[in-house]
Amino acid sequence: MMWKLPKFLNREIIKERNYPRLCVYPFFNMMLTADGKYKPCCKWTDNLKDYGRELTTEEDSLIDAFYSSDMQDLRARFLNGQIHPACQVCLEEEGSGILSMRLDSFDYLLKKEILKNPHLKRLDLYISNICNLKCRICSATYSSKWIKEAQDTLGQEAETHHNLTDANLDDIRKVLPEIIELGLFGGEPMYNQETLEILTYCVENGYSKNIQLLINTNGTIYNEQWVTIxxxxxxxxxxxxxxxxxxxxxxxxxGAVWEKVRENILNYLKISGFQDKSKIESKICCTISIFNIYYIPEIIERFERDFPGMHIYFNFLHGPYALSIKNLPIEVKRIIKQKLRTIVINNSIRKVHNRTIQNIYDFLDISSNVPFQAFFDEMRRGDQYRKENFELIFPEFWTIIKNFEVNKNNR
Ligand code: SF4
Incomplete structure (x- = not known):
């Protein structure tokens, strides 16, 4: 597969490093998924195998996974300037001019020795699918609250609660002394007892002083115990x-309420923004899907007003496929682009967001073979089960898209 350097990339930096098609993640990172599998990073579209056998947290340790045949193969490919097919998300994002995780990974290339001698220094833990919310863009794999709905409406029988076992926790404890960055994902990591156990272990053993913690949270939890940790x-x-x-x-x-989450974030900002800014940094991560694409200008404006100065990061939903903005009809994409263009022309957003707007244009230009009807089907399924009404909550966007619904059987 041809790897094309994105336009915005500083070619000199990459040339200087001599590895124009490199990703550093497989040389120092390992990810445990919420359903008990391993990956080299969160963007990889496959699970790791060792000579064809899928690795699981039940049977294989972190170190087994880090030195598995798939990881050796992935590293060898990168060093030989080849891209792995399971890296397609990074490839696609770079093709749209987005700073992919692969490109971000160069920040970790502090010592080139790591390329010769891979060493597990970073962990991404999807500790479990235990979550207190049931987000529309999520699924039973990542949220325990979704399980019943998925079983009742999608016939998904297999999904259950996933959680790390005591043996998994022991395995993690063994590598913690070497870890410099720990990413916690979910489910909702701050809602999970095992997360607290791992972090408390880090604090009690003095590892926390050396670890940068990265937590993706839904913002519903704020309490003194978490602040202290x-x-x-x-x-x-x-x-x-x-x-x-x-x-x-x-x-x-x-399951979440905007006002409460807003209040929690402001509380976290108080401890991060005023007490020790260098210690706790907060960021908003906004995932762009069909649900929110039309409202991005209003969303940016409100985030700027409610959380002044806070960094806002936008990323694109890749799955569930039905909710990706790639599937929107060309006419709807044109209306959305027009709305976005207006805020840029009127200077109604900070210049820093112009890059985001350009990324959205580029992403909207990607075509899809998933019909837009899939969105209506999924939205109707959810509305019916949850007793909600998209049309009433998103009236402006509904007016634009309603005529594209062809199969109204789910109504
Ligand atoms: S290129 Fe992207 S998907 Fe592949 S290992 Fe790197 S970060 Fe992961």
């Missing part, structure tokens, strides 16, 4: 997943 780590990056505001937020993140 976070303040014990070398540094904390708190990423709040906020995809919308007000009633639309409540609809998309079932």
């Amino acid at each position: 976070l303040q014990s780590f070398k540094k904390v990056l708190l990423n709040f997943s906020l995809d919308d505001i007000d009633k639309r937020f409540d609809y998309q993140r079932k």
